[in-house]
Amino acid sequence: MDREKIKEIRPIIWDDDNNQLILIDQRKLPNKLEYFSCNTYEDVAFAIRDMVVRGAPAIGISAAYGMALAEIKNDNIEKAYNVLKNTRPTAINLFWALNRCKNAHNNNKPIIDEAKLIHKEDREICKKIGKIGEKIINDGDTILTHCNAGALATSSYGTALSVIRFAHYGGKNIRVIVDETRPRLQGAKLSAFELNYEGIPVRIITDNTAGFLMKKGLVDKVIVGADRILKDYTVFNKIGTYSLAILAKYHNIPFYVAAPLSTFDFKNSLKDIEIEERDEKEVLFIDGIRIAPEGVRAYNYAFDITPPELITGIITEKEIITLNKTSYI
Amino acid sequence: MDREKIKEIRPIIWDDDNNQLILIDQRKLPNKLEYFSCNTYEDVAFAIRDMVVRGAPAIGISAAYGMALAEIKNDNIEKAYNVLKNTRPTAINLFWALNRCKNAHNNNKPIIDEAKLIHKEDREICKKIGKIGEKIINDGDTILTHCNAGALATSSYGTALSVIRFAHYGGKNIRVIVDETRPRLQGAKLSAFELNYEGIPVRIITDNTAGFLMKKGLVDKVIVGADRILKDYTVFNKIGTYSLAILAKYHNIPFYVAAPLSTFDFKNSLKDIEIEERDEKEVLFIDGIRIAPEGVRAYNYAFDITPPELITGIITEKEIITLNKTSYI
Numbered sequence: 001m002d003r004e005k006i007k008e009i010r011p012i013i014w015d016d017d018n019n020q021l022i023l024i025d026q027r028k029l030p031n032k033l034e035y036f037s038c039n040t041y042e043d044v045a046f047a048i049r050d051m052v053v054r055g056a057p058a059i060g061i062s063a064a065y066g067m068a069l070a071e072i073k074n075d076n077i078e079k080a081y082n083v084l085k086n087t088r089p090t091a092i093n094l095f096w097a098l099n100r101c102k103n104a105h106n107n108n109k110p111i112i113d114e115a116k117l118i119h120k121e122d123r124e125i126c127k128k129i130g131k132i133g134e135k136i137i138n139d140g141d142t143i144l145t146h147c148n149a150g151a152l153a154t155s156s157y158g159t160a161l162s163v164i165r166f167a168h169y170g171g172k173n174i175r176v177i178v179d180e181t182r183p184r185l186q187g188a189k190l191s192a193f194e195l196n197y198e199g200i201p202v203r204i205i206t207d208n209t210a211g212f213l214m215k216k217g218l219v220d221k222v223i224v225g226a227d228r229i230l231k232d233y234t235v236f237n238k239i240g241t242y243s244l245a246i247l248a249k250y251h252n253i254p255f256y257v258a259a260p261l262s263t264f265d266f267k268n269s270l271k272d273i274e275i276e277e278r279d280e281k282e283v284l285f286i287d288g289i290r291i292a293p294e295g296v297r298a299y300n301y302a303f304d305i306t307p308p309e310l311i312t313g314i315i316t317e318k319e320i321i322t323l324n325k326t327s328y329i
Numbered sequence: 330m331d332r333e334k335i336k337e338i339r340p341i342i343w344d345d346d347n348n349q350l351i352l353i354d355q356r357k358l359p360n361k362l363e364y365f366s367c368n369t370y371e372d373v374a375f376a377i378r379d380m381v382v383r384g385a386p387a388i389g390i391s392a393a394y395g396m397a398l399a400e401i402k403n404d405n406i407e408k409a410y411n412v413l414k415n416t417r418p419t420a421i422n423l424f425w426a427l428n429r430c431k432n433a434h435n436n437n438k439p440i441i442d443e444a445k446l447i448h449k450e451d452r453e454i455c456k457k458i459g460k461i462g463e464k465i466i467n468d469g470d471t472i473l474t475h476c477n478a479g480a481l482a483t484s485s486y487g488t489a490l491s492v493i494r495f496a497h498y499g500g501k502n503i504r505v506i507v508d509e510t511r512p513r514l515q516g517a518k519l520s521a522f523e524l525n526y527e528g529i530p531v532r533i534i535t536d537n538t539a540g541f542l543m544k545k546g547l548v549d550k551v552i553v554g555a556d557r558i559l560k561d562y563t564v565f566n567k568i569g570t571y572s573l574a575i576l577a578k579y580h581n582i583p584f585y586v587a588a589p590l591s592t593f594d595f596k597n598s599l600k601d602i603e604i605e606e607r608d609e610k611e612v613l614f615i616d617g618i619r620i621a622p623e624g625v626r627a628y629n630y631a632f633d634i635t636p637p638e639l640i641t642g643i644i645t646e647k648e649i650i651t652l653n654k655t656s657y658i
Binding site: 030180181185189192196208213240244246250283289292299301304305 | 514518531536544568573579
C-alpha cells in the first residue's frame with residue numbers, strides 16, 4: 001500500500017472559482033470538521049488572530065492569500081500588509097510570506113500567483129523535512145511531541161509530524177506521545193486527531209507528565225516544531241518547549257526541532273522578538289467553562305525560548321543541522 | 330490585625346449531633362461551595378475515591394471518621410478498614426490514620442475519639458509547618474506551588490500553603506504562582522481559591538509555563554506538598570512535581586517539600602509503592618467536555634517520584650530537613 005495515498009489533511013484551500021480562501025476551522029476540531037471562508041483580507045486577519053488557522057507555516061500561507069484577496073478586491077495593499085502583519089507577533093513565517101507577496105506586487109506579479117507558489121512550495125518542503133528527518137527515528141521508537149507541528153500547522157504533512165509520518169510510511173513501528181498543550185490544547189485536539197487519522201498509535205498526556213514518562217524510559221526522542229529560529233539556533237516555539245528540552249537533556253533523550261528554512265530569522269536577535277501574551281481567559285476558561293475563581297489572574301505566554309545547547313539537531317528541508325551530540329544515539 | 334482571625338477554610342467537619350461527616354465538595358469548587366454528607370464508611374470511601382476530599386492529610390482524617398462511622402453503625406470494622414484502605418494507593422497518611430483507628434478499636438478506645446484527635450492534631454501540625462517553614466521565605470519573594478497542598482488538603486492551613494500563609498501573616502510581601510495542575514486542576518480551582526480568599530496575590534499558569542517563568546527570573550522558590558516520603562527522602566507527590574524539581578534545579582531555584590511526619594514511610598522502598606493510574610477520562614474530558622478525538626487514549630498517572638538530590642529541604646512540624654544547599658540562598 002502506498003501510505004502517501006491516505007487522504008491528506010489539507011487545512012488551507014484556495015477556491016479559484018469564487019476567489020475565496022477556505023480554512024479548516026481548527027477551533028472546532030476534533031469534534032467537528034467545519035470550514036471557515038475568507039472573502040477579504042480582514043477575514044484572514046481575524047482567522048489568524050483567533051486561531052481558526054495556526055502554526056507558523058500555515059499562518060504564512062494564509063496571510064499570503066490574505067494579500068491576494070486584498071489585491072483582487074482592490075483594497076489598499078499597504079494597509080492589508082500592516083493589518084495582517086499585526087495579527088500575531090512571534091512566528092516569523094508570517095512576515096516572510098507577507099514580504100514575498102509585497103515584493104511580487106511591487107514587481108507587477110499577481111499576488112495570487114505568489115500565494116499559490118508559497119502554498120505549493122510548503123507542501124514539498126514538508127515532504128522533504130519528513131523524508132530527511134525520518135532517518136533519526138529507529139524502529140520501535142516512542143516519540144514525544146508538543147502542540148501541533150502537523151499537517152494542520154502547514155499546507156500538509158507538517159514539520160515534526162512529517163518526520164513521524166514518513167517514519168511510519170517507511171514501515172517503522174513507532175508510537176507517539178503528545179502533550180495536550182494547554183491552554184489551547186493543540187496536542188490533544190489536533191496532533192492526536194492527525195495521528196489517529198493515519199493509524200499511528202498515539203497517547204495523550206497532560207503537560208506535567210512528560211518528565212515522569214522520560215524517567216520511566218517511555219520516551220526515546222522528542223520532536224517539536226518552531227515558530228522562529230535565530231542565527232545562533234535559539235528556537236521560539238509553543239510554551240512548554242523550553243521545559244521539555246530541559247527535561248530531555250536531564251534524561252539524555254535526543255531533542256529535535258523540525259522547521260522549514262523560512263522559519264530562520266538571520267536579522268533579529270533575542271531582545272528584538274516579542275513573545276506573544278494572549279488573553280488570560282484562554283487559561284482561566286476551558287471551552288467556555290470557568291475553571292478559576294473570579295478575580296484571579298493568569299499569565300498566558302504563547303511561546304517560549306529554547307537555547308541551542310538544549311537542542312540535539314534542527315531538521316530542515318535541506319539537512320539535519322547537528323547542534324549537540326547526545327551519548328544516547 | 331490578627332491575620333489568623335480570617336475565617337479559616339476547614340474542609341472537614343464532624344457533626345456530633347447527627348454522627349455525620351460533612352465535607353466541602355471539592356469537585357464543585359471554586360464555582361460552588363457545596364457540602365457532601367457521609368453517614369456510612371461507604372460514603373467516605375466514595376468521597377475519597379471520587380475526590381470529593383483529596384490531599385494526603387485530609388484523606389487520612391476523612392478515613393479515620395469513616396472508621397468511626399463503621400463503629401457507630403456497628404459495621405464490620407475489618408471490612409470497613411479494607412474498603413477504606415483500597416480507595417487510593419499512593420498517599421501514606423490514609424494507611425497511617427486507618428492503623429491508628431484500628432489500634433484504638435483493638436484497645437477498646439472509641440474510634441471517634443481517635444478520629445477527632447487525628448483531626449485536631451493535624452491542625453496544630455499544619456500551623457507548626459507554617460511557622461517553621463515561613464523562615465525560608467524572604468520579603469518580596471514569588472513562590473511557585475503545584476496542585477493544592479493547602480487548607481483544603483488538610484484540616485486547615487495546609488502544608489506548602491501554610492508556609493506561604495504564615496509568611497503572609499507575618500507581613501512579608503509575597504506573591505504566588507500556581508500551576509493549574511491538570512488533569513483535575515487543583516491548582517487553578519483550589520489553591521487559587523484559597524490564596525485569593527486570604528488576599529494573597531496569586532496568578533495561575535498552565536503546567537507547561539513554569540520553566541519559562543523561571544528563566545525570566547519570576548520564581549524565587551518552589552514549595553510543594555507530599556503524598557509519601559521514603560526514608561531516603563524520595564518524595565511521591567502530584568504528577569508534575571518531578572518535572573518542576575528538575576526545572577528548579579536547572580535554574581538554581583530552591584525546591585522545598587512541606588509535609589507532616591505522618592507522610593514519612595520508613596518501611597517500604599521505591600519498588601513497593603504503587604503510583605495510582607486514574608481513569609483516562611480525566612485527561613480526555615474537561616468538565617464533561619471531550620477534548621480529545623474519539624478512540625484516542627491517554628496516560629493518567631496521578632503521582633510522580635522526586636529523588637532527594639532535586640530537593641533543597643523538607644519542612645515538617647519539627648524542623649526543616651536540609652538535603653541540598655543551593656548557591657541561591
